[in-house]
């Protein structure tokens with residue numbers, strides 16, 4: 001697998017309003033105990049949360065699904081970065 005298959009999904013928890021359009025597009029997104037979006041750690045290489053941002057790293061080939069979730073978020077709370085190392 002090359003580096004370009006790796007991508008990060010970042011959720012801005014300040015922007016997220018628990019609409020959960022993302023969960024419908026991508027089942028790797030889950031609701032956390034605060035009622036905001038997070039990522040199921042079982043589905044990711046790693047998931048980190050610093051309070052404001054949840055950052056999940058994937059290398060699973062499901063980039064398009066993540067992009068669909070990001071596009072569906074009405075608050076632009078999800079960003080996807082491709083080709084990270």
Ligand code: SF4
Pocket residue numbers: 011015016017018019020021022023036037072073074075076077078
């Ligand atoms: S769609 Fe956006 S606002 Fe809604 S839960 Fe997902 S990240 Fe949060």
